[in-house]
Amino acid sequence: MKLIAAIALICLPLTAVCQPKPGADTLALDSRKYAKPEAVKALIDSVFDHKEADPAKSMLLITYAYNRAKELKNLRLQGSALNVSAAIYADEGQFQKALGGHYDALKLFEKAGDHYGTAMVLNNIGRVYNSLGKSKDGLTYLKKAEDMAVANKLDKVLAYVYANYSLAYTQTGELKPALAYALKVDSIDKKLGLKLNRARNANTIGAIYYYLADYDNAYKYYEMGRLLAIEANDPITVNQALINIGEYYEVKKQDPLPYYLKALAYFEQIKNAFFVNYVANNISNYYKGKGNYQQALLYYQKAVKAGEENQGLQAKKAQALIQTQYETEKKEQQIALLNKENTIQKLSIAGRNKTIGIIAGLFLLSAIVAGLFYNRRQLKQKALMQEQMLKQQDILAKAVIEAEENERKRIAGDLHDGVGQLFSAVKMNLGGLFDRITMDRAEDRFLAENTLALVDESCKEVREISHQMMPNMVLRSGIAADLQSFIDKIDSGTLKMTLETSGFKNRMESNVENMLYRIIQESINNVIKHAKATKLHINLIRTAEGIEASIRDNGVGFDSNKAETFSGIGLKNTQTRIAYLKGSIKYHSAPGKGTTIDIYVPVD
Structure with a gap:
């Protein structure tokens, strides 16, 4: 896995939120069920443990929990709820809102004298500052959290702080101190018996060893993480470890496919587009390295599709969160207004409608902006996908041409050294x-x-x-001279050929020159074999923009409208070379009227 992504896995609990039950309406929950602090704490803990599935509904639930804690006048629970809601903002990239929520939570925890909550919030503030690129401020708050955790023997908080230290050093490229802190995290998690945290952290340690080129230690921790994740019943972390092990085998020149394919099957099953994109890219690169361009393109397309789905999913989540924020604030305002009947009675209907209209207008504007942003991201993604597809097509075309030239070379060698010697x-x-x-x-x-x-x-x-x-014969004298040499060897009594060239004083790039020669050579051979012509004229001109070639004969001709239906190997090879050169070829012919072939190849 990517190193930053690997380390981020163990930081998830630091800023986690709750998983709402499908279809839950937070304001419709039975308030009698949450009349005691224990029930509200259980709700916050549920949010803390499962926030990734649906941030919007998680925000609804945590807001509900905060309101119940406020009714109970419980500062610790209020601080916990604010800390969790700030974490949702941080995960969605809304770092300024996240900082505001964390600072509000910090005041509540300090007022309540809660060392654990205070240390945890200080840790989270440090992590948000690091995400904003303000590493100096981030390290300041992490140091405060560390001092409080050490002074009060808060080992679990200390593990989270060390994990964020490791992440901060990784972001600056300082892998050795990052590794030292990650190993400290493992020691604490082992002492506390936190198998899932150890599994995620083991992947991180393995990733750091991998980038330090200590591959054996990397494998050791990848495998440890896999086994711990199995014990903790966390299949996502198990399959992340499989991806890491596959990358280890790949760098060791061994077969990584069994690990990649198993992980891909799992992430496709749970519809995790992020990891489908990642592992499909790994498989595509593996096949490309093996020269299997067909499979490389297949998995590349799968990766691009998953990447596009992931972008769309993130945009939808962001839009849903904006809508949830609006609806939550609106409903809470309505509740507050209902509790102040005298104030409500003083509001005129016109004034109330105006207020609602303004709020609705702001929401509509936010939705439009979010939609425009999403569409822009989609267009960029499609453009990137098209660019990558064109690159892959170039790679495939080049591979086909190289294979053909290698086969030509082999056959030429066999003819010269084998059949020629026998004759x-x-x-x-x-x-x-x-x-x-x-x-x-x-x-x-x-x-x-x-x-x-x-x-x-x-x-x-x-x-x-x-x-x-021989594939490189054209490199001897240049395309103009070699074409003339080729023409001179053809029996002029059967086919009279003329060649005019212009602009070829300087040599072209060898690959372009070789391919263009083959295209013209194939066209001449087709005239000799099929056209029954007595005259053939070739005009070859090079300008600053490109190369133009015209090949005209007085042969029997053919229906040029059906040229695309021809299935000859030579014609297919010509089309492949033209596509690789990003040029064009057009046929102008009719039965009994000869044939003209116009070729254009741009020059960079």
């Missing part, structure tokens, strides 16, 4: 045989001479084909 040996042996044999008949001598001539011609043909197939 040379046959020619030599036949020459020696004919020298030993006396041929009295003229027809025998003619047949022998003709056979030797055919063998000699075959040797030349094999050499010529092998030279043409």
Whole structure:
């Protein structure tokens, strides 16, 4: 896993909130059930333990708990509720609101003389300042929390403080002190028997060792975290450990796929788009490293889709939280107004409607702004996805072309060193045989001479084909000179060819030059094989913007409207090269009217 994400896992309890029950309306809860401090504390603890699922409903529940604590005049419970609501704001990136809530909670805890609550809030304030990039202020509050925790022997709070120290040092790239504090956290959690906290912290320690290149210790803590998470019945942390173990095996040049695929299956099952995006990216990069571009593209697309879903989910959560804040404040205001009947009676209907209208207008404006922000993020994400897709297509096209050129090289070598040598040996042996044999008949001598001539011609043909197939032959003299050399070798009695070039005084980039040569060579071969032409003219011009090529013949022609339906290997190879060069190719032809091929390749 990413190091910051790994360390953040153990910090979740520091700013956790509650998980509301599905469909719960906080203001409709039975107030008699929460008439005692123990019941309100249980509600706050429930919020504390399960806040990630639905921040908006969690905010409703914690607001309800705060109101009940206020009715009971219990400062500790009020402080706890405010601390939790501030944590929701922090998790949603609303750090200024988070600080306001934490400071209000701090005053209540200090007034109540609650050392545990005071130390915990000081720790949370330090963490928020670190998130804002104000590390000096963050460390100041963490030191205050540490001193209070040590003085009052608050080991659990001390573990949270050390975890935030570790996170702060990680953010500044100081991994050794980050590791030292993470190990202190493990020691305290082990003493307190907190298996889940130990499991999450073990992933963090492993991640720090991983980035320090101490891979064996990284694996040791990844595996420890996995086993502890199994004991704590926390499948999310188990599968996060599997991802980490997969990354360990990958750096050790071993197969990580069983671990990645198992984790991917779990996170897809629970619809966790964040981790689906992360592990699918890992699998895509693994396949790309193995040269399996088809599988790499498949998992890359899965990662992009999950990333887009995660962005949308976060935007919806933020929008729901804004709406919840508005509705909660509105309902609490209504309750306060109902308790002041004299004040309500003095309000005119027009004034009340105006107030409601203003509030509704502000809410509508907030919703519009949130919607515009979400749409903007969506457009950016789609643009990024399109850019990445184009990059992947370039990679695949390059791989196909490289594979073809390698195969050309192999075949050319086989022809030159294998078949060519055999033909040379046959020619030599036949020459020696004919020298030993006396041929009295003229027809025998003619047949022998003709056979030797055919063998000699075959040797030349094999050499010529092998030279043409070599992938880098075009690099010898430049595309203009090599095209002319290629044309000169074609029988002018059958097909008269002319070549005009302009602007090729300086050499092009070798890969572009090689591919363009292959495109034109394939086009010439198609004319020879299919067009039945007697004349062929090639015009090749290079400008500052790009390269234009025109290939015209007087052959039988074809229906150019059906060019896209042709399935020849040569044509497909041409299209692949054109796509890689980001160029274009157009066919202009009709039966009996010859063919013109226009090629354009941009030059960076």
